[in-house]
Amino acid sequence: MKETPLSNCERRFLLRAIEEKKRLDGRQTYDYRNIRISFGTDYGCCIVELGKTRVLGQVSCELVSPKLNRATEGILFFNLELSQMAAPAFEPGRQSDLLVKLNRLMERCLRNSKCIDTESLCVVAGEKVWQIRVDLHLLNHDGNIIDAASIAAIVALCHFRRPDVSVQGDEVTLYTPEERDPVPLSIHHMPICVSFAFFQQGDPNPTYLLVDPNEREERVMDGLLVIAMNKHREICTIQSSGGIMLLKDQVLRCSKIAGVKVAEITELILKALENDQKVRKEGGKFGFAESIANQRITAFKMEKAPIDTSDVEEKAEEIIAEAEPPSEVVSTPVLWTPGTAQIGEGVENSWGDLEDSEKEDDEGGGDQAIILDGIKMDTGVEVSDIGSQDAPIILSDSEEEEMIILEPDKNPKKIRTQTTSAKQEKAPSKKPVKRRKKKRAAN
Amino acid sequence: MAGLELLSDQGYRVDGRRAGELRKIQARMGVFAQADGSAYIEQGNTKALAVVYGPHEGMGQGWTQGSQLKGARGRHMQDRERKTGGFVLEIRGSRARALPDRALVNCQYSSATFSTGERKRRPHGDRKSCEMGLQLRQTFEAAILTQLHPRSQIDIYVQVLQADGGTYAACVNAATLAVLDAGIPMRDFVCACSAGFVDGTALADLSHVEEAAGGPQLALALLPASGQIALLEMDARLHEDHLERVLEAAAQAARDVHTLLDRVVRQHVREASILLGD
Numbered sequence: 001m002k003e004t005p006l007s008n009c010e011r012r013f014l015l016r017a018i019e020e021k022k023r024l025d026g027r028q029t030y031d032y033r034n035i036r037i038s039f040g041t042d043y044g045c046c047i048v049e050l051g052k053t054r055v056l057g058q059v060s061c062e063l064v065s066p067k068l069n070r071a072t073e074g075i076l077f078f079n080l081e082l083s084q085m086a087a088p089a090f091e092p093g094r095q096s097d098l099l100v101k102l103n104r105l106m107e108r109c110l111r112n113s114k115c116i117d118t119e120s121l122c123v124v125a126g127e128k129v130w131q132i133r134v135d136l137h138l139l140n141h142d143g144n145i146i147d148a149a150s151i152a153a154i155v156a157l158c159h160f161r162r163p164d165v166s167v168q169g170d171e172v173t174l175y176t177p178e179e180r181d182p183v184p185l186s187i188h189h190m191p192i193c194v195s196f197a198f199f200q201q202g203d204p205n206p207t208y209l210l211v212d213p214n215e216r217e218e219r220v221m222d223g224l225l226v227i228a229m230n231k232h233r234e235i236c237t238i239q240s241s242g243g244i245m246l247l248k249d250q251v252l253r254c255s256k257i258a259g260v261k262v263a264e265i266t267e268l269i270l271k272a273l274e275n276d277q278k279v280r281k282e283g284g285k286f287g288f289a290e291s292i293a294n295q296r297i298t299a300f301k302m303e304k305a306p307i308d309t310s311d312v313e314e315k316a317e318e319i320i321a322e323a324e325p326p327s328e329v330v331s332t333p334v335l336w337t338p339g340t341a342q343i344g345e346g347v348e349n350s351w352g353d354l355e356d357s358e359k360e361d362d363e364g365g366g367d368q369a370i371i372l373d374g375i376k377m378d379t380g381v382e383v384s385d386i387g388s389q390d391a392p393i394i395l396s397d398s399e400e401e402e403m404i405i406l407e408p409d410k411n412p413k414k415i416r417t418q419t420t421s422a423k424q425e426k427a428p429s430k431k432p433v434k435r436r437k438k439k440r441a442a443n
Numbered sequence: 444m445a446g447l448e449l450l451s452d453q454g455y456r457v458d459g460r461r462a463g464e465l466r467k468i469q470a471r472m473g474v475f476a477q478a479d480g481s482a483y484i485e486q487g488n489t490k491a492l493a494v495v496y497g498p499h500e501g502m503g504q505g506w507t508q509g510s511q512l513k514g515a516r517g518r519h520m521q522d523r524e525r526k527t528g529g530f531v532l533e534i535r536g537s538r539a540r541a542l543p544d545r546a547l548v549n550c551q552y553s554s555a556t557f558s559t560g561e562r563k564r565r566p567h568g569d570r571k572s573c574e575m576g577l578q579l580r581q582t583f584e585a586a587i588l589t590q591l592h593p594r595s596q597i598d599i600y601v602q603v604l605q606a607d608g609g610t611y612a613a614c615v616n617a618a619t620l621a622v623l624d625a626g627i628p629m630r631d632f633v634c635a636c637s638a639g640f641v642d643g644t645a646l647a648d649l650s651h652v653e654e655a656a657g658g659p660q661l662a663l664a665l666l667p668a669s670g671q672i673a674l675l676e677m678d679a680r681l682h683e684d685h686l687e688r689v690l691e692a693a694a695q696a697a698r699d700v701h702t703l704l705d706r707v708v709r710q711h712v713r714e715a716s717i718l719l720g721d
Contacts, residue, residue: 097577104574112678114657189680225675235686238661238677241578243585245671248690255683 003089006219014220018199018208024216025051030257032212035265037155037272041287043182044160048152051214052142057152058135059160063174066122066129074121075131078106080138080149087141102145105239106136109150109191109228113236116157117186123165123172130162132185143214146226150193155269159276160185191236192265193228194258197221198244209250211257225251227258231266449641449653457652458487465636465648465696466609468703470616472624472711480625484617487650488607493617495625497597501541541596545589550579550599552614558606575601575611582615582635582664582673588628597627608650609637611662611676616700623708631666633673634700638663638693640685645692663693667701670694 014024021029033051040046044059066073080103082090110116121130134156136149161182164175197213200222213221223244228237235255240246279286334342450456460466466487475481480495541547552575556562565572583599599621601614615635622629638661639646639653646653654660659681664674681689 096573100570100573101577104570108678113680229683230680233683234680235659235677235683236680238675240672240675241581243581243673245585245666245669245673246675247671248687248694251672251675251690252687255686259683 001088001091003087006216010216011220014216015199018210018217023210025214027212029209030211030261032261032265033214035151035268037151037269038288039159039272039276039286044156046152046155046159047139047288048148048155050144050148050151050212052140053144053148053214054139055145055148055152056137056139057149057156058137059156060133060135061160061162062131062133063123063128064131065127071126072122072129073118074129076111076116076118077131077133078103078110078136078153079134080106080136082138082141082145085140086138090141101241102149105146105193105226105237106149106153108239109193109237110134110153113189113191113228113230115154115187115189115191115230115236117188120186124167128172132157132160132162141215143216143218144195144212146193147195147212150191150228151265151269154187154190154192155273157185158187158190158269158273189230189232189234190266190269191228191230192262193226193237194261196225196227196254196257198223198225198242198246200244209254211261225254227255229255229258229262231263233259449656449658450644450646454644456646458650460648462644463647463692463695465699466650468616468700470620470704470707472620472707473715478621478625480621480623480627482617482620482624484613484620486609486613486616486648488605489609489613490604491610491613491617492602492604493614493621494600494602495597495618495621495627496600497625498546498592498595498627499598501547501594501596541594544593546587546592546594547596548580548584548587548589548599549596550576550583550601550618552576552579552601552603554603554606554610558603575614578611578674578676579614579618582633583618583622585673586619586629586631586633586666587622588630591628597622606651608652608654609648609662612636612648612664612700615664615674616704620704620707624711631668632701632704633664634667634697634704635662635664635674636693636696636700637661638689638696640681640689643685645685645689647692647696659689661689661693663690663697665694665697665701667698 017024023029025033027033034049036049038047038049045057047054047056064075067075080099082099082102084090084092116132121132123129134153136152138145138149161177161184163177164180164183166173166175195212197210197217198221199208199210209225210217210221213224218224221242223240223242223246225246226237226239226241227235229235235258238251238255240251276286332343336342448457450462454461456462458466466489468484468486470482470484472482473480474483474492475494478494478496482493484491484493552572553567554565554572556564579599579601583597587597589597599618601618603610603614612635615633619629619633623632636647637649637654639649640659641653641656649660657679659677659679661677661681662674663672663676665672
């Protein structure tokens with residue numbers, strides 16, 4: 001499916017909001033969305049939710065023969081897939097550019113930074129090593145896939161346990177999880193990616209930046225800078241993309257911000273891992289089914305809106321007080337007869353010039369019984385007028401031969417006022433207008 | 444290689460250079476007659492060739508001329524091109540259609556099988572080549588004044604003949620010269636250089652030996668006049684405190700490259716004007 005293009009007004013709105021340092025979901029410029037980490041029943045399986053962006057990470061291992069030029073090192077393999085359920089625009093074989101970019105970034109961030117001790121994955125040098133495979137699937141795309149994916153990858157790797165292996169001479173014994181407890185991987189450090197979205201507003205240099213852009217912000221951004229760091233403030237990867245021009249001090253500033261964010265996220269990860277460990281040890285329930293909270297609509301439960309609405313009323317009052325009062329609107333009803341009221345002048349009749357002398361209508365119909373009196377009067381008046389002009393009365397040759405002529409009952413003077421009101425009330429409807437015209441032709 | 448001293452006590456590197464010294468750069472423009480613009484650059488032992496076609500009609504959906512492709516696929520495409528009498532649908536490459544307000548820049552990177560120490564057969568569309576192509580494209584989209592050529596396409600093909608470290612930098616430098624040779628307007632030269640960090644010192648222009656040692660490597664593409672960074676890429680661990688020094692070393696090296704490239708361009712123009720008899 002083709003991606004829905006972003007409308008111009010939405011784009012302008014987002015950019016204007018960013019200029020005023022406001023974000024759609026109420027975050028500050030350097031705030032991350034809520035990160036939620038949940039683990040599956042197997043070791044090495046986790047789901048990371050960054051706001052609404054959801055990534056599933058799964059680690060698996062296999063014994064293979066090592067690469068020829070690296071005989072004593074294990075193999076790490078990363079694969080990030082953009083599942084079709086993540087966004088309507090993702091289709092098999094269609095998003096190759098984005099996929100290549102993300103995959104290469106993940107590889108560089110995790111493999112080149114040597115976060116896992118690959119030497120420890122060696123079982124028999126030159127013959128058998130562990131191949132660790134990390135599969136990441138994007139389940140929902142709401143911006144900032146890279147950060148969520150890197151967190152998922154590192155959490156899954158930390159959570160994973162590989163089967164224990166022992167080597168006696170030439171014999172290699174692989175123990176099943178029942179025989180011996182599986183062994184965790186040895187991880188040196190945890191690199192985490194932090195994304196910065198840059199917005200160029202007028203100036204040649206990008207002047208606004210946001211941390212953790214969501215999907216809308218990603219669509220309007222001009223460029224992205226990804227910095228992967230670990231909690232020891234070592235930069236593992238920097239990648240700028242999107243064709244923006246950066247300045248050196250911007251890069252340095254971003255790296256400082258990244259340091260702070262990474263420290264927070266690392267703490268969160270460690271806590272989540274600890275919790276899961278505790279739950280498993282105590283024999284409690286764990287797994288995805290448990291982590292998905294029961295969502296029941298109760299009378300007293302309401303999800304907290306992401307924007308702070310506590311002072312909305314005061315703000316609204318202020319705005320109303322400062323706003324100009326609306327222009328005078330005539331809204332007093334005018335009572336003509338008991339049961340007849342006129343509110344407003346009605347829409348200006350486009351047949352106005354033709355209708356000036358026309359004052360009646362013979363409109364019947366039950367719904368207009370109330371004004372029948374007035375109508376009758378109309379007819380009467382006209383007839384009398386024409387009579388004074390001595391003009392011959394020519395009946396029209398219109399197809400509507402049925403003309404109901406109603407006899408006047410009341411005083412002509414009173415009639416006049418009533419007819420004007422009747423005319424005005426009639427003005428909006430089209431049918432009476434037609435009749436009127438024909439009547440005129442007849443006269 | 445453990446035990447190999449990347450930086451000796453006297454401050455000399457493996458190949459005898461100092462920390463901030465670049466390798467010898469030799470470049471030539473206008474090497475191919477067929478292409479709109481072409482250039483060849485040698486940075487030490489790294490040799491790269493760049494060819495530019497364009498701006499030409501945006502062929503939409505990645506149509507291209509089969510004769511431009513190299514290797515077995517290229518021959519296959521050429522056959523098809525003969526049969527269809529013109530253009531062949533190129534499966535790989537940019538899929539976007541021509542843009543209404545600016546030119547489309549399409550970059551492809553290819554590394555020859557004999558370019559590394561071991562002969563390695565590289566399939567045409569593998570991830571690394573794709574990524575390099577994307578990065579080149581990003582670099583040049585920022586530098587070329589694409590607004591001047593709406594609805595057209597500019598193709599940049601880069602081939603690495605020998606890779607001895609700093610391949611991205613050599614590709615960018617070669618492509619800059621090729622784009623200038625083609626007469627396509629750019630904001631400024633795009634000069635690139637790699638940098639590393641060993642023993643507390645920032646090294647400029649890494650060779651393959653220094654890259655393989657596993658230390659941090661930074662590749663930087665710079666527009667020298669304004670100091671704006673078109674692309675920044677870094678691998679392997681580097682402590683945040685050292686980032687500034689490495690960035691500065693790379694920026695200085697890129698500016699030195701700019702001086703050299705500038706000289707090459709002026710020389711080329713002078714030769715061309717002499718040949719024309721002006």
